[in-house]
Structure formats: C-alpha cells, structure tokens
Amino acid sequence: MIHGHIGWIDYVGKKYDASLKHYDKALTIFKKAFGDDDERVSETLNNIGLVYLGQRKYDLAIKSLNRALEIMEKKFGLQHIKTAGRLGNIGLCYLRQKTYGEAIAHWLRELLIYEREFGPDYIDTARPRFQLGCAFYNQRKYGEACVQFKLALCIFEESNSIEALDTATWLARSYKAQRKYDEAILQYKEVLKISKTYGQHNYWLLIEIAIVYLYHVMSGVQTPFGL
Numbered sequence: 001m002i003h004g005h006i007g008w009i010d011y012v013g014k015k016y017d018a019s020l021k022h023y024d025k026a027l028t029i030f031k032k033a034f035g036d037d038d039e040r041v042s043e044t045l046n047n048i049g050l051v052y053l054g055q056r057k058y059d060l061a062i063k064s065l066n067r068a069l070e071i072m073e074k075k076f077g078l079q080h081i082k083t084a085g086r087l088g089n090i091g092l093c094y095l096r097q098k099t100y101g102e103a104i105a106h107w108l109r110e111l112l113i114y115e116r117e118f119g120p121d122y123i124d125t126a127r128p129r130f131q132l133g134c135a136f137y138n139q140r141k142y143g144e145a146c147v148q149f150k151l152a153l154c155i156f157e158e159s160n161s162i163e164a165l166d167t168a169t170w171l172a173r174s175y176k177a178q179r180k181y182d183e184a185i186l187q188y189k190e191v192l193k194i195s196k197t198y199g200q201h202n203y204w205l206l207i208e209i210a211i212v213y214l215y216h217v218m219s220g221v222q223t224p225f226g227l
Contacts, residue, residue, distance in 0.1 A: 003029065004044060011047065016055050023048045039082075042071035046086060053089070058097045065090045084113040088128060100135045107131050126155035130167050137174055145174045157194075165194045176212050184212045 007022035023044055030040045045068035052061035069086040076082050091106035111128040118124065133148035149171035156164035168191045175184035188209045194200075 001026075004047070007047060007051075011051055011054065014054065016051050019051050020048065023051065037071050037074060039071070039075060042068045042075075042086075045071070046089065049089060049093075053093055053096070056096070058093050061093045062090060065093065079113055079116070081113060081117045084110045084124075087113075088131070091128075091131060095131065095135055095138070098138070100139050103135045104132060107135070121155055121158070123155055123159045123161060126152040126159075126161075126163070126167075129155075130163070130170075133167075133170060133174070137170065137177070140177070142174045142177045146171060146178075149174060162198050165191065165198060165200060168194055172212075173208075176208075181212055185209070188212060 003022040003026035007019045007026060010016070010019035010022060027041065027044045027048070030038060030044060034040060045064050049061045049063075049065035049068060052058070052064060065086060069083060069090065072080070072083045072086055087106045087110040091103045091110065094100070094103035094106065107128040111125055111132070114122060114125045114128070129148045129152040133145045133152065136142070136145035136148060149167055153164055153167045153171060156167055168187065172184050172187035172191055175181075175187055192209075
C-alpha cells in the first residue's frame, strides 16, 4: 500500500519516473499476493496509465489502461459502474492522440453507464459530456459540441462545480467557431460571471471576448452589446 500512496504523491508532483518505480513495486506485490486479476492490480495499472499519460507516452498509457479495464470487465461485467472511470481515462489518451472516433466511443460508453446507474443529471454524467464536447470541437463539429457543452454546463452549475467555468468557456468558443457572435458574446459574459463567483481572474479570457466583439463588428451587424 505504501508504494501506491507514494506513487500517487509523486504523480501529483509530476515526478513521473519516481512515481512509476513505486507503482511497479506495488503492482508486483499485489500480483503476488492477490493474483493478476485482482481489483488492486487494476487500480495500480490505471494509475500507471495516468503516469504515462502525463509523460505523453500515449501508446503505453492505453496499453496499461486497457489491461486495467479488462480486469474490471472480467470481475464486474461490461456495464458495471466500476468500469466507467477506466473508460474515461482511455478516452482522454485517444483525445490527446487526436484519434477522436475512439475517444468518443469510450466516453459514450462511460456516459451510458453513469446515466443508467444515476440518471442523466448526476455530475459524473457531465464529465464525459464535456469530453465529448471537446472531441466534437476538435473535429470541427461545433453544433454537436455545443449540445454536449450545454448539457454538461447545466449539471455543473446545478452542482456548484468550478468545472462550469471551463465548460462555459468552451461553449462560447463553439459559438464563435460557428460565427454565432451574438450567442458567443452572451456566453462569454456568463463566463465572466462564473469567473467572479470562483475568484478566477483570466486575462486571456478578456482578450478572447475582445476578439469576438471585433469579429462581430467586422461582420457588419450593429451590436447592442457593451463589454
């Protein structure tokens, strides 16, 4: 157990090589004590995958995370709540690799598990929706991105989660990408309100708003919005 805890501390501190050494020791101990298909082995493999993700070694991360997922699927079944988190991490690796189809497939499966278990308004359903929005945005499917960001934002705001800030920002960017400048400006105003709520001061956000406002004016449409 101690190696796992130290590995996590090193991971949070971005001491990835040191983290891997401790996780490898923990993995050896757990396999010897409980067998290759134990839940603790899966958890350690998942954490090793996250370290590789932090190092941008995406192929190694996916390999470790897939093995962690296989153990959970074998132990609990394909649709069990304990498999959902593993799916999300794999999706993130594929997003970083720009393999958006695979990322979307994993997040959709994660989302369906959470919705079936907790209902559509549970906060854990908002996180895969946000990630789906990011994947669609990167595919330039901005309309589909807006749908996911809106749904996620409603849940984050209802839960008073700071995750609403990033979600609202990406929703505004999605409107901007579609040249829906009125909606983008209104959404950026909401982002500013959320920022103030959490005491966040992002000067780049003000630059983004100024750029959208400029695009709006250059489009030749009279704007009623004061920034």
